[in-house]
Amino acid sequence: MSTILDSKIPEGPLAEKWTNYKAHQKLVNPANKRRLDIIVVGTGLAGASAAASLGEMGFKVLNFCIQDSPRRAHSIAAQGGINAAKNYQNDGDSVYRLFYDTIKGGDYRAREANVYRLAEVSNNIIDQCVAQGVPFAREYGGTLDNRSFGGAQVSRTFYAKGQTGQQLLLGAYSALSRQVNKGTVQLYTRREMMDLVIIDGRARGIIVRNLVTGELERYAAHAVVIATGGYGNTYFLSTNAMSCNGSAAVECYRRGAYFANPCYVQIHPTCIPMHGSFQSKLTLMSESLRNDGRIWVPKKLEDAKALQAGTKKANDIPDEDRDFYLERRYPAFGNLVPRDVASRAAKERCDKGYGVNNTGLAVFLDFKYAIDRLGEDVVRQRYGNLFQMYEEITDENPYKTPMMIYPAIHYTMGGIWVDYELQTTIKGLFAIGECNFSDHGANRLGASALMQGLADGYFVLPYTIQNYLADQITVPRFSKDLPEFEEAEKNVRARIDKLMAVQGDETVDSIHKRLGNIMWEFVGMGRTKEGLQEAIKRIEAIRKEFWTKVYIPGEKTGMNTELEKALRVADFIDMGELIAYDALHREESCGGHFREEFQTEEGEAKRDDANFSYVACWKYKGGGEAPEMVKEDLNYQFVKVQTRNYKS
Amino acid sequence: MWLSSSTIGRKVVMSISGLFLILFLTFHVCMNIVALISADGYNAVCRFLGANWYALVGTLVLAAGFFVHIIYAFWLTMQNRRARGSERYKVVDKPKSVEWASQNMLVLGIIVIGIACFHLYHFWYNMQLQEILGNETVNVAACAVGAGQALTNASVHDGYAFIAATFSNPVVVVLYLVWFVALWFHLTHGFWSALHTLGWNNNIWFNRWKVIANVYATIVCLGFAVVAIAFYFKSL
Amino acid sequence: MEKTINFTLRVWRQKDAHSKGYFEDHQMEGISGDTSFLEMLDILNERLVKEHKEPIVFDHDCREGICGMCSLYVNGHPHGPEGGCTTCQLFMRKFEDGSTITVEPWRSAGFPVIKDLMVDRSAYDKIMQAGGYVSVNTGAAQDANAILIPKKVADEAMDAASCIGCGACVAACKNGSAMLFVAAKVSQLALLPQGKVEAARRAKAMVAKMEELGFGNCTNTGACAAECPKCVSLSNIARLNREFIKAKLAD
Incomplete structure (x- = not known):
């Protein structure tokens, strides 16, 4: 293995790591913030809260979303609630207990320091949301109400009817709207990210497709944040929204960002x-x-x-x-x-x-x-x-x-690999929310996705990104005519032309459905070595079929919904293959990944901590070649790793 | 000025002028009822509302109220048509809870105002205006076209005679009844809608106001109608 | 066996904002009653693509009734005649066999058509940007339980906040007015102590922006609330009026 992954976990006791980090990190002064541009792709809980917070701090933010409004992001559909260690119910909850439940729920495959930080800021999230006017459910006395969720023995979930995600997202959206009004955030709607632009090894811009005009557009910035959600729609049928896709993450992966634990998919x-x-x-x-x-x-x-x-x-x-x-x-x-x-x-x-x-x-x-x-x-x-x-x-x-x-x-725990600062293996590229891999290990507990998205966006990234940007204050804004932009746009254009030129006789959806069936059957709830090998073979066949038989009507200019779908399905095929590779290599059962060969006599998952207590990070090796796996070892220092037990 | 430059401001003007006109209608119907009870009493009211300075000021204010209400109605409607866009729906199916009146306020208003002009000719042109011009008597025949009765001149203060003359004509009575029906529809929506626009509404009062509006509109319009019909029968 | 139906789908086609639109008829056969309205359009689009024709463009996303993206005017009603649900939660079992179903885009000057059944609702974002928020910076909040809010107030705020921003209120309004949308947000924040501080400013700014963007004047017909998929109450408009008038009188 050539690469060593540095997760940049701060020194010190678990409970002090984040405080120490904040105390010693580099900051950017207000005058310099105005000179720094940040691209945020996505306007879900993570994207909107990050864009709003960065805007408030004084950075110039460019925020992109695929729908007609930031408020449509699929975070809106989360029903149940959001966890926080407030202990308002006096039932023995604490930051440590939320941390512990999350680590255990994740089947001991998450990074301790990240999860502890998540539990730590969970309380701030509730405070922040209430201050924004999120109408959480209340008791008659006027205090906040809680309910309980799976994997916990305390009631720590805050909720707003069955529409918690909606209310939290509207809170973040309103904070974002305020910044748009102030001019710190520029909003770009109905635009889909098509490629990442890297200049001298650092992420400096993106290419997007304007979904209304069909034009490709270039945007430059000092840092790029992707908050584009998960890749659950690889399976065709999922609880994800129709436009949820893994393309932005896959593009970053192709440009060199490592993809971590893709096989951890929540059902x-x-x-x-x-x-x-x-x-x-x-x-x-x-x-x-x-x-x-x-x-x-x-x-x-x-x-x-x-x-x-x-x-x-x-x-x-x-x-x-x-x-x-x-x-x-x-x-x-x-x-x-x-x-x-x-x-x-x-x-x-x-x-x-x-x-x-x-x-x-x-x-x-x-x-x-x-x-x-x-x-x-x-x-x-x-x-x-x-x-x-x-x-x-x-x-x-x-x-x-x-x-x-x-x-x-329902949800994908895997995602773009990030360090403690939520930075990917590409300098200047950050991943937040569901699209990174960091906090849920092999399985996510209920009401934790909202918590993670908002934690990343409100309370983590706005700090950690400064540690990166502090060195960038002398870097002037980039011209969009640089050869790197030319090259990226040319790539995208070539891909679109290639797709439009196929002129086969299969619809995009019919191929996507077939991919979904393969994924559900072989890479779904119960996986086997033979099944996964079969899946990889069949996905390869699907890829061939897609690139020779797909038919896209209409023009590449103007609105073309079939072309949009086709571009996404092309990436889903790559994503499906990656999930299968990861599932095949992980010869244990843990969390959302269940290998039928590895189970107890009672049918419970059998983890193999001796051999698989690591994050599997996949490095793109170019078309046609199998990706390379790089490990990040998980050293549990504060929690005793045990077999999960929900029986007694 | 927010009362003309903002959408809610314009609606406030509609509401307040509307409520003012409702107040006027309330006085008017009370006065009419007097005519059923006593001719002298009614004429006393008429004399009171003759060409006196306070009655004239009142008339001017009232006219201004009408004027503002009408001008704003056309103005708002024009803006609303523009906001609707150039393309119209092919299929329209209104939900049950939407009152018919609420969607046709302008049309109802035009009917109300159209017949009101006729009414003004009967009872204002011939009475207060003539009094201002200094005429003491007018020929009431003009009020009772087609009525087969011998009609003579009447004093401009003799409102009772004007009523009797006017409602002796069945065509006029029918026209007035149509007017009252249109007014009824206009009031059922206008009343609660005005309060709603002024912000004086919530989930509890929502239905209460609607009921009150209906009851009120019914009393007013019935009051007017009873007088008209009663005088028609008296004239037979 | 489950019910299947045949019907004629009359659907609005329009190449782009500047082109003239027209209706196009499609015969739909053997559609299962459990199919959602949007899945029915998927079936039709799949067929159109197979025939090498351009599929019908319509906005849709979550397909569980919460994102507010879907926006079809079906048989004379925004989101269809069923009431209390979005187009994506409308199921074909609610339609008669042999009928003609007419599908149109939202029609309002504030929502220009982009293509076919898709309209541009960015005006709603602009209204929100004008003042649909509480001005609190990240990290500036006090403890969540420091503000006690009576359950009744919180529930009422929640009901107002359940607006999904789909635009059905504008589509249903004969005046093309966005008052219900604005009222829902103003109400939610005016009810809660956190939002009261800037209630006056918010009401004025949002109403002014709504008007600037070409939405009509409210005449209290109540069509908006009757067609609202989330049943947002008309009384919110009264509250908005109250807030606005109070603010103007205070000036």
Whole structure:
């Protein structure tokens, strides 16, 4: 191995690292901030909060988003809540406990210092959001209310109805809007990042495609921040929005940024099951439902058969014939086990033939018991909007019949490798939010994504980026006519021309669907060596098919939605392959990555800390060549690494 | 000036002028009811509202109220049509909770004002204006076209005679009834909408105001209509 | 078996902002009732691309009713006749077999058409930029529980804040007025103590910007609230009026 990865973790005790870092980092004085430009790609929780905070500090920020408004970013769809170690409920919560739960939930594959910092700033996030006017749920006394989420034994989740992500994003969006008004942030909407421009080894600009005019545009800056979310849509069907894509991250990867732990993909247990081949996306039902809903399948196989055939209904099966398998297997956490555990348990039951809908790929989430215990009104108050949404989609009333749920791709823990400062292996390129890999290890706990996005954007990056920019104050603004910009734009243009020239007979979506099927079947919830090898072979075939058979109507100028999709799918194919490579190399089961060869007799994940306690970072080697893997060892100094136990 | 330069300001002008006109209508209907009870009483009111300085000032203020309300209505409508854009929807299907009146306030207003001109000729041109001009009597025949009755000159203070003459004509009565219906629709929306625009509304009062508006509009319009019909029957 | 339906889809096509638009008819057959309206358009687009025609362009993203991106005027209603939901949460089981379904873009001077059914709603961003925020810098906040807010107030603010910025209110309004959108934001922040400090400035700035961008005057028809996919209440407009008038009188 030629490269040594320096994660730049500050010295000192865990609890003092961040304080020490801030005390000793380099800063940029206000007069110089005005002379420094920062590009922020993405306007989700991480992007918008970063752009707003950097703007407030006095930097000149260029902020890009793919939709018509920053407020559309998919952070908006997060339902359940955001964690913070406030201990307002007096149930024994603390920064250390949030840190510990996150590390444990991540199956001991996250970096301690990063996670501790995350837990530390979590409280500031709540304060900040309340000050912005985020209408969190409150108690009658006027204080903030909390609920509990999977993987925790305390109630530390703050929420705003079932629309927490929306409210937090609108908070960040309003802070961003304020800066746009002040002129510190320039907003560029309906623009998609196409390439990263590197000058003398440092990220200095981007090429974007204006989605309305189809023109390529160049933007230069002293630093580039990508906050472009995850790559879950590689699987075609996921809970991600239609325009979520991994392209910006893949472009950075191609330009030399390492991609870390791509195989850690979160499969969320409570999604509405698939209903047909025309389906465009899967809808998530908030994890908060597991607070009061009980998950079950029939005990008897003949009951399951009858449910699948439609001859029996859920309510025909008496309590004693119901298998509350999460409560049975994990008595201590019951229905509130972490997502990876709950998902696998559902798959295990369905694989054994106990699935409860016509496809056999669903389990029940039953509120009958909660309604008996609390009354329908209380249940309606807590989950009313979620129930309504479920009924709209499925045409079934969850107050009367149990909901049906099944796991679906939801979040990607893997992402661009970053050091403690959130800087990638390319100098001057930073990655924040879901698109980096840093805080969730192999599995993310519920209500932690919002926390991480805002932590990165409000409280971490605005500090750490100064440590980089302090050296850049004498660097003048860059001309967009430099050969590096020319070259990058030419590359993009060539790629678009190549795609437009294929003129085959397959639609972009049909190829994407096939890629998704391969990913779900072989690189999904249960992975095997043979399956992954097969997947790599098949993805290669898909790539060939894509570049020879895809058909894109219309022109490359003007708005062309098929061309947009095609450019993304081309990157999804590369991304899918990378996920498969990583999953193949990681011969252990941990968090969202489950290799069927590596499990205990009870079917629990079997981790291999002796051989795999590291971050797998993938380095791009050019078209056609397999990527090279570089390791960042995870030295646990403060937490004792154990087997995750949610049973007792 | 924010009352003309801002969208809410313009609406405030509409509301206040509208509420002022509602107040006027309230007095007017009370006065009309007097005519049902006592001819002398009604004429006393008429004399009171003759060419006296205070009545003239009142008339001018009232005219200004009308004028502002109408000018602003056209102004707002023009702006709103422009804001709607050049292309119109092919299919339009209004939600049930949207009152018909609320979407047709201008049309209703034009009907109201059109017939009001007719009304002004009957009861203002012939009464207060003639009094200002110094005429003591007018021929009430002009008020009762087609009525098969012998009509003579009446004193400009004899409002009762004017009412009797005017509503002896069934065509005029029908026209007035159409007017009151249009007014009813205009008031049902106008009343609560004015309060809403002034910010005097919330989730609880929302339906209350609507009910009050309906009740109020019904009382006023019924009051007017009763007088008109009663005098028609008296004339038979 | 689940219901499948056949129908005629009459859809607005327009090459770009400056071109003249027209309606185009498509026969749709065997569409399952569980298909969402947007998935139905996906099916049609897939067919169009296979026939080497340009697909119908429409805005869409999260497809779970929260991003506010989808914006179709279906059978005379923004987001379709169902009410209380966005176009992406509208399912084909709600339509009659054999019917004609007419799909148009939002039509309003404030939202010019970009292509086909896609419109430009950047005006909403500009209104927000004019004052739709609490002026607090990152890191300047006090402890979250230091401000006590009665549950009722917080809930009311939350109801106002549930606006998704889709523009259905403008699309539904015969006056092309954006009052409900502005009112929702002004209400949310005027209700909460954090936002009260600059409530007057906010109301004035947002209303002025709305007007500058060519939106119409509110005549309280209530179509906006009736068509709002998130059921944002009309009483927010009264609150906005109150805030605005108070601010102007104080000047």
